[in-house]
Amino acid sequence: MIDALGEPQTVLVLGGTSEIALATIKQMPRQRLRRVLLAGRPSPALDIAVSQLQALNIAGVESIEFDAKNTDSHGAIIDAAFDVSDIDVVILAFGVLGDQLSAEADPSQAVEIATVNYTGAVSAGLHVARRLKNQGHGTLVVLSSVAGDRARRSNFVYGSTKAGLDAFAQGLDAALAGTGAHVLIVRPGMVRTKMTTHLPEAPMTTDPEDVAKVIVTALRKGKSTVYAPGPLRFVMAGLKVLPKQVFRKLPS
Amino acid sequence: MTATPLSNPQPLSGWGRVMTSVANFVPAHHAEEMSQYIRSAGSRGVLARGLGRSYGDAAQSGGATVFDMTTFNNFTLDPETMTVTADAGASIDSILREIVPLGFFVPVTAGTRLITVGGAIAADIHGKNHHLDGSFGAHVLEITLIDGLGDIRVLTPASPEFWATIGGMGLTGVIVSATFTVIPIQSSYISVDTERGKDLNDVMSRMVERDDEYKYSVAWIDSVATSGRGVITRGDHASLEECKLEGVANPHDYDPKKIATAPGLVPSGLLNRWSVRAFNEAWFRKHPAHREGELQGIGGFFHPLDGVQEWNRIYGPKGFLQYQFQVPDSAGYLVELALRKLREVGTLSFLTVLKRFGPSNEGMLSFPQPGWTLAVDIPAGIPALGRTLDELDALVAAEGGRLYLAKDSRQSPSMFARTYPRLDEWREIRDRLDPNHVFVSDQSRRLAI
Numbered sequence: 001m002i003d004a005l006g007e008p009q010t011v012l013v014l015g016g017t018s019e020i021a022l023a024t025i026k027q028m029p030r031q032r033l034r035r036v037l038l039a040g041r042p043s044p045a046l047d048i049a050v051s052q053l054q055a056l057n058i059a060g061v062e063s064i065e066f067d068a069k070n071t072d073s074h075g076a077i078i079d080a081a082f083d084v085s086d087i088d089v090v091i092l093a094f095g096v097l098g099d100q101l102s103a104e105a106d107p108s109q110a111v112e113i114a115t116v117n118y119t120g121a122v123s124a125g126l127h128v129a130r131r132l133k134n135q136g137h138g139t140l141v142v143l144s145s146v147a148g149d150r151a152r153r154s155n156f157v158y159g160s161t162k163a164g165l166d167a168f169a170q171g172l173d174a175a176l177a178g179t180g181a182h183v184l185i186v187r188p189g190m191v192r193t194k195m196t197t198h199l200p201e202a203p204m205t206t207d208p209e210d211v212a213k214v215i216v217t218a219l220r221k222g223k224s225t226v227y228a229p230g231p232l233r234f235v236m237a238g239l240k241v242l243p244k245q246v247f248r249k250l251p252s
Numbered sequence: 253m254t255a256t257p258l259s260n261p262q263p264l265s266g267w268g269r270v271m272t273s274v275a276n277f278v279p280a281h282h283a284e285e286m287s288q289y290i291r292s293a294g295s296r297g298v299l300a301r302g303l304g305r306s307y308g309d310a311a312q313s314g315g316a317t318v319f320d321m322t323t324f325n326n327f328t329l330d331p332e333t334m335t336v337t338a339d340a341g342a343s344i345d346s347i348l349r350e351i352v353p354l355g356f357f358v359p360v361t362a363g364t365r366l367i368t369v370g371g372a373i374a375a376d377i378h379g380k381n382h383h384l385d386g387s388f389g390a391h392v393l394e395i396t397l398i399d400g401l402g403d404i405r406v407l408t409p410a411s412p413e414f415w416a417t418i419g420g421m422g423l424t425g426v427i428v429s430a431t432f433t434v435i436p437i438q439s440s441y442i443s444v445d446t447e448r449g450k451d452l453n454d455v456m457s458r459m460v461e462r463d464d465e466y467k468y469s470v471a472w473i474d475s476v477a478t479s480g481r482g483v484i485t486r487g488d489h490a491s492l493e494e495c496k497l498e499g500v501a502n503p504h505d506y507d508p509k510k511i512a513t514a515p516g517l518v519p520s521g522l523l524n525r526w527s528v529r530a531f532n533e534a535w536f537r538k539h540p541a542h543r544e545g546e547l548q549g550i551g552g553f554f555h556p557l558d559g560v561q562e563w564n565r566i567y568g569p570k571g572f573l574q575y576q577f578q579v580p581d582s583a584g585y586l587v588e589l590a591l592r593k594l595r596e597v598g599t600l601s602f603l604t605v606l607k608r609f610g611p612s613n614e615g616m617l618s619f620p621q622p623g624w625t626l627a628v629d630i631p632a633g634i635p636a637l638g639r640t641l642d643e644l645d646a647l648v649a650a651e652g653g654r655l656y657l658a659k660d661s662r663q664s665p666s667m668f669a670r671t672y673p674r675l676d677e678w679r680e681i682r683d684r685l686d687p688n689h690v691f692v693s694d695q696s697r698r699l700a701i
Contacts, residue, residue, distance in 0.1 A: 001271060004571075004573045004662045009698065034665070085697070135315045136273040136274040136314025137694075180273045
């Protein structure tokens with residue numbers, strides 16, 4: 001239960017090495033945190049994430065094994081996490097960017113991106129929603145992307161998975177209305193993370209800490225959709241209605 | 253596991269309107285039906301809810317079956333034995349309307365009469381007479397309880413199960429009904445003495461000196477003024493003679509009315525430094541420096557806020573919390589310290605209430621202990637509030653004090669465990685009454701009770 005001062009007790013991150021998710025936990029009010037679960041494929045990066053949070057004196061940090069692509073395993077893993085105690089905030093943070101041109105050349109790569117970003121998220125999201133509904137409270141934070149707002153030549157495989165995920169999350173929020181569970185959709189622009197180091201920087205690029213700040217504020221205010229940075233909402237609203245001929249001429 | 257759909261999902265929150273969860277909200281009709289629910293309870297459990305006046309998350313339980321006890325509300329007065337036997341959902345309000353004109357009064361009333369008998373027992377409520385008469389549980393003769401196996405038990409003060417249920421926040425079972433004593437009164441009026449204290453020291457020493465001369469005593473503190481000035485109101489039930497002298501025509505009349513309803517949506521901006529300062533100033537000035545023997549009605553003296561329906565909305569859409577702690581006399585300095593720290597962090601409170609407690613009862617999780625108790629309303633959403641309250645918690649705990657579970661919406665599990673030293677004893681009895689832990693609330697999960 002998130003207490004009267006907005007302090008959560010338990011957080012589950014699906015995609016436990018996500019820089020945005022970890023930055024979010026670091027910025028959360030955490031006097032009352034007693035269980036933080038980082039779910040991901042076993043890796044040194046996951047172990048480092050656990051020890052980073054432990055070093056901040058956050059209680060009850062542990063990793064659990066989770067593979068977005070192995071959708072058959074999702075139900076049991078998520079049930080096990082919820083059976084121990086209620087979970088106040090679940091951050092659905094896994095995802096891959098992939099390489100657009102190689103994915104076009106080798107469709108199996110595109111399938112991989114779609115499986116992780118969309119299929120895996122739909123599976124995990126539905127299992128989490130079932131448990132949040134069952135406990136009558138809690139928020140699922142879905143890391144979407146502005147790339148899903150309008151498909152672009154430069155990253156439409158990734159963008160289409162996020163468009164699908166975003167539509168799914170919107171529908172899930174509607175489905176959860178009145179159950180006490182909520183969905184928060186986060187649409188960041190370009191973020192400086194290990195996912196994007198090789199890419200040229202776009203306008204309004206932010207750091208994971210900036211997105212984290214947006215997420216923590218949105219959680220406190222009970223919002224359902226946020227852009228990061230916030231003004232991107234208006235940029236994207238404009239881009240969405242630009243005529244195709246103009247949109248395609250914009251620098252990628 | 254699979255989720256079973258709730259037949260009547262309803263968002264529930266406490267009086268502070270800060271935390272909400274959705275539960276299956278079922279009107280309670282009779283004990284056998286409740287037993288059935290308990291026997292077939294799923295993993296989310298069962299909880300009884302009364303009129304929802306606890307401030308935090310004590311009377312809600314996400315995903316659980318929550319009984320709406322207010323539909324279970326009959327009671328009878330036995331004037332011979334001076335007892336009332338009431339269903340748990342009967343409100344103190346409805347009982348007073350019946351028994352006051354007959355010359356009886358409840359042994360203890362909280363600052364609101366809009367609470368149920370079950371809630372009064374579960375929270376072991378206290379009132380303005382705690383320094384003399386103790387809390388509600390001290391006046392209960394018998395409790396009928398449905399335990400965690402769905403079996404009906406009759407508990408008396410001779411059993412530890414009884415004292416685990418007094419103050420047990422509904423976690424030992426569903427209180428179905430109870431018998432408690434009532435007191436005889438000659439009139440429905442209170443003869444009230446009012447005095448102002450120029451600062452907190454003055455208020456506190458006046459209370460220490462003369463509280464014992466009155467059945468009822470409480471002080472309101474100006475939370476904005478740095479002096480901690482306040483108004484002490486003390487009184488006793490007025491005799492027929494006093495009423496006659498004052499020209500009261502119908503000394504038994506009792507008909508409390510709603511005088512107003514707080515507006516549905518109060519913009520946060522209305523509640524600001526200036527409006528709260530103005531209120532506190534006006535409230536202080538409204539009371540004379542000294543006045544004796546003024547006759548006040550029961551509603552005006554005991555339940556001033558009940559005249560304003562849904563007054564909890566004045567703190568705006570973000571809701572509010574109440575910080576109520578108790579410390580022994582030796583730690584009276586914490587009253588001043590708490591007021592100062594809360595003022596520094598920018599809390600704005602209309603009603604800050606100071607009261608002296610008398611001896612505790614045998615309730616293992618009962619809140620009152622001899623000494624001082626201070627209650628402060630705090631609007632939610634003040635930055636740095638959490639840290640300040642945690643600091644105060646540590647000081648309260650170090651002095652052997654504690655927080656009131658019926659008000660709590662934020663303390664840590666370790667603060668709770670540390671300050672309720674009879675918790676383990678209580679847990680043992682709870683495990684006997686409810687071996688499968690069917691009875692859970694959002695608060696019991698939050699505090700790992």
